[in-house]
Amino acid sequence: MLRPIGAHNVTRTISRFIYSAALLFALTSLLVSPASAQKWNRYGPGTRSQASAIYDSSTNQMIVFGGQHAPTNVDFHDTWVVKNVISSGSTANN
Numbered sequence: 001m002l003r004p005i006g007a008h009n010v011t012r013t014i015s016r017f018i019y020s021a022a023l024l025f026a027l028t029s030l031l032v033s034p035a036s037a038q039k040w041n042r043y044g045p046g047t048r049s050q051a052s053a054i055y056d057s058s059t060n061q062m063i064v065f066g067g068q069h070a071p072t073n074v075d076f077h078d079t080w081v082v083k084n085v086i087s088s089g090s091t092a093n094n
Helices: none
Strands: 016-019 023-027 030-034 041-043 052-056 061-069 074-083 091-093
Touching: none
Parallel strands: none
Antiparallel strands: 016 023, 023 030, 030 041, 052 061, 061 074, 074 091
16 A cells, blocks of 8 residues: 655545555556556646546556646646656646
8 A cells, every 4th residue: 555755735635546566556646656656756746636637558658638636627728748657757738
């Protein structure tokens, strides 16, 4: 089981998870965990709820679209692409 490290003051609601044998993704903030590492790495975008997310195995990318800023209910209309998902060098770009 993965255990959080550090301060966690953001409520995560309506989260999205994407799983592969090598990684687990949790989305409100974009958190990536190599299965063997037992820790989460944080990437952009910032905290959000109700975002859509898919993993494209042919390009080894995770694509995140939209969502909502939970405290203010402001809608996001952005798209983020996480490249090199199944590796230690993941990067997030919008």
